[in-house]
Amino acid sequence: MNLKELSHLLGLSQTTVSRALNGYPEVSEATRARVVAAAQKHSYSPNTRAQGLATGLSRCIGHVISVNDSGEMVNPIFGDFMAGAGETYAAHGYDMMVTRVGQADEADIYRNLKARGAVDGLVVHAPRKNDPRLPLLTEIGLPFVVHGRSTGATVDYSWLDVNNRRAFRDAAAYLTSLGHRRIALINGQEELDFAIRRREGFEAALAEAGIAVDPALMARGEMTEDYGHACAARMLDAQDPPTAFLAASIICASGVRRALDERGLRPGADVSIATFDDCLSYFGNGSTVPVFTAMQSSVRAAGATLAQMLLDRIDDPTGPHQQTLWEAEFVIGASTDKVKD
Amino acid sequence: MNLKELSHLLGLSQTTVSRALNGYPEVSEATRARVVAAAQKHSYSPNTRAQGLATGLSRCIGHVISVNDSGEMVNPIFGDFMAGAGETYAAHGYDMMVTRVGQADEADIYRNLKARGAVDGLVVHAPRKNDPRLPLLTEIGLPFVVHGRSTGATVDYSWLDVNNRRAFRDAAAYLTSLGHRRIALINGQEELDFAIRRREGFEAALAEAGIAVDPALMARGEMTEDYGHACAARMLDAQDPPTAFLAASIICASGVRRALDERGLRPGADVSIATFDDCLSYFGNGSTVPVFTAMQSSVRAAGATLAQMLLDRIDDPTGPHQQTLWEAEFVIGASTDKVKD
DNA sequence: CAAAGTTGTCAAAGCGCTTTGGAATGCGCA
DNA sequence: TGCGCATTCCAAAGCGCTTTGACAACTTTG
Structure with a gap:
């Protein structure tokens, strides 16, 4: 018909x-x-294509998920983010397209998306420091919003970010206030902008408490459960082990917890764990009392809001950029306690 | 240009x-x-749209993720599945579209996708028993493949599934061979076809060992970490607690493990845990020795293969259906041991 | 009652591509 | 020289929609 x-x-x-x-x-x-x-x-x-051809618009939003060439890691927050964004898109009659891309051909993919007119705009995920995508997209004139920020960006852009620096500073400060002085940071990959900010927050809190940073207590890597476990295991088995951990995600934290359990150490009572919590739907932080002391911010809500920001931007591509900073909510759970001596 | x-x-x-x-x-x-x-x-x-209009093809594949109306659960395997499928699509010049849908307007969404010519075919996720989507899609003539199977289907269709019945039968039999007789099943939602098959496999193994099924040891629900924890906590605190658990996913299993830890019980030594493992990239089952005794099958590989099956089907929509059954690989990890008496 | 405005409808052009059905061109061969 | 046959290229139609500009058919106004 x-x-x-x-x-x-x-x-x-x-x-x-x-x-x-x-x-x-x-x-x-x-x-x-x-x-x-x-x-x-x-x-x-x-017919979508005929309509698009006639109007010059695709009514479709792109999400480019970069798969780093070495590992084949998929970001666990992806599903929840998309669920949030998808809601907004659907309400406005937009479709959602996902493109997988390695880092080698990154620029090509974005250029191609524009040349083919495949999408009206896109969300930039996992921004890096000096991320080349921001100037690129600005140059080719494809509206975009960024989930996070990119330090050193030479162009103005729209973003929504969590105050990662503050969150990690506060969490680390909370741990020092409990008397911890050997605090480990199990960070994400420090090519990623948010991980840099988290590290800065962490270091600031240590400095304020007069604690020297110990490189042996700082790890960076892909935030898998196994990574959390491996880092924690290594650190706990070293001499002068940490008494507290700051983990980058609840999945990491769950690996840290496993390392404690293996060693007969109780979270909270023996060793403290605090973590960032993206409020993933399939990995909640306990139903009544929080399992982990956590800095939490819903990635699903971020998806919904960013989607709206992008649609606004597509409506008026020359308007002012929206820049939103959310504060993570700090909740105290069962996984932290005063340092044991 | x-x-x-x-x-x-x-x-x-x-x-x-x-x-x-x-x-x-x-x-x-x-x-x-x-x-x-x-x-x-x-x-x-x-231009994608012009090309599509001229050829009558969209060169785009749809993935409909159903969000059940009550909870807002996102399937954790989604990201890895898409990563696998996306690889195949990209290699063949296809785009990938994601549509979110509640169960109320399900049929409308599929009809609409067809009417708008938005996709050339789609992947059906999380099939249910007598799933109405299969006859619907067959009727409206939209090529599709199913990730899993649907018991009671009245139409012929292409699918790829893991032998869930066999996997759970074998795992349960392994536990009985270790002397366990109080074995709990932490199953997924039993509207979903795979969960039904898993339960059947579980029950078959118990029957073979001459063990009566105890409804108190069988849970069903959304496979979150919290669900695994809550079920295990409840069962462990009851009188005559289970000595072994069979979990539906590694995330569930990780919740079960947390319940053990809280109670000072060691996985393996005190209480056994076996689980299904989808080989999620962010939640591996240990790097050297498996953490959990597990039936494993890569959901990412399933995505890649199903995508290829769908492209084949789009090429030749009237050809014979491909139906593939994968056997899960059973690995013995540190989480199971002889029953303690 | 003619002129001017309203309202509801339409024919046709155009979006950027593919594809059909020719039409030139060059070549060998009679 | 002239004919047939590849080879190489082209003009134009068409995909299904939106949108411009025009036009009847009615109202309103002076």
């Missing part, structure tokens, strides 16, 4: 039917009602 | 340029080389 057939059926022109369906005022309400009913009855929906 | 401009630049007709780029034989190699070079230089890529 297409426009032509439908308009024939109704004895109207394609113009009128199109206008009736798209809410233009030049068509009488009686006609509109008749058209809408017929469209419903014959389950007519305009 | 579009075809018209490019052909003007080259002093050729649009036809010739289009044919040159699409590898048609009617154009001389010299001309083709010249055209390809120019396209490269001006970074020309055909």
Whole structure:
């Protein structure tokens, strides 16, 4: 069923039917009602591609997930982010496209997305320091918003970020206030901007407490459960082990916890763990009392909000950039306690 | 840059340029080389929508993720599955579209996807028993493949599934062989077909060992960490607690483990845990020796294979259906041991 | 009652591509 | 020289939609 057939059926022109369906005022309400009913009855929906060709818009948003060439790590927050963003898109009649890309051909992919007119805009995930994507996208004129920020960016851009520096500073300060002085940071990959900020926050808190940073207590890497476990195991088995851990994600933290359990150490009572919590739907932080002391911020909410920011930007590509900083909520759970001596 | 401009630049007709780029034989190699070079230089890529309109194909695959209306659970395997599928799509020049859908308007969404010509085919996730989507998609003529199977389906269809029944039968049998007789099943939602099969396998193994099933030791629900923890906590605190657990996913299992830890019980030595493992990239099952005794099957590989099956099907929509059953690999880890008495 | 404005509708152009059905060109061969 | 046959290229139609500009058919106004 297409426009032509439908308009024939109704004895109207394609113009009128199109206008009736798209809410233009030049068509009488009686006609509109008749058209809408017929469209419903014959389950007519305009062909996406034809509509896009005619309007010059794709009504589609791109999400480029970069897969680093070495590992084949998929970001665990991806699903929840998409669920949040998808809600917003659906409400505005947008589709959502996902493109996988290695880092080698990164620029090509973005250029291609633009050249093909495949998307009207896109969300930049996992921004790095001096991320080359921001100037690139600005140059080729593809509207975008960034989940996070990029230190050293030479262009202005829209972003939504969590105050990672503050969150980690506060969490580390909380641990020092409990008397901990051997605090380990199990950080994400420090190519990523948020990980840099987290480290800075961590170091600031230590400095404030007059504690020297110990490189042996700072790890960086892909935030898997196994990574959390391996780092914690190594540190706990070393001489002068940490009495507290600061983990980059609840999945990491769960690996840290496993390392404690293996050694007969109880989280909280023996060794403290604090973690960042993205509020993943499949990995909550306990239902009643929080399992982990955590800095939490919903990645799903971030997805929904960023999607809205992007749609706004597509509506008005020359308007001012929206820049939003969320504070993580700090909750105290069962995994931290005064240092044991 | 579009075809018209490019052909003007080259002093050729649009036809010739289009044919040159699409590898048609009617154009001389010299001309083709010249055209390809120019396209490269001006970074020309055909407009997706125009191309689609002309060919009648979208070169896009849909993935519909159903979000159940109550909870807002996102399937943790989603990211890894998409990463696998995306690789295949990219290699064949296909895009990947994600649509979020509640269960209420499910049929509408699928119909709409077809009517709009938004996708050339799609992957059905999380099939249920007698899943209405299979006859629906067959009726509206949208090629699809199913990740899993649907008991009671009235139509023939292509699928790839893991032998869940066998996997859970074997794992349960392994536990009984270790002397366990109080074995708990922490299952997924039993609306989902795979969960039904798992339960059947579990029950079969118990029957073979002459053990009566105890409803108090069988849970079903969304496979979150918290769910695994809550079920295990409840069962362990009851009188006559289980001596072994069979968990539906490694995330669930990790919740079960937490319940053990809280109670000072050691996995393996005190209480055994076996689990299904989807080989998620961010939640491996230990790097050297497996943490959990597990039935493992890579969901990422499933994504890649299913994508290929779908592309085959789109190529030849009337051909025979491909139906593939994978056996999970059973690995023995540190989380199981002889029953303690 | 003619002129001017409103309202509801339409024919046709155009979005950027593919593809059909020719049409030139060059070549060998009679 | 002239004919047939590849080879190489092209003009134009068409994919399904939106949108411009025009036009009837009615109202309103002076």
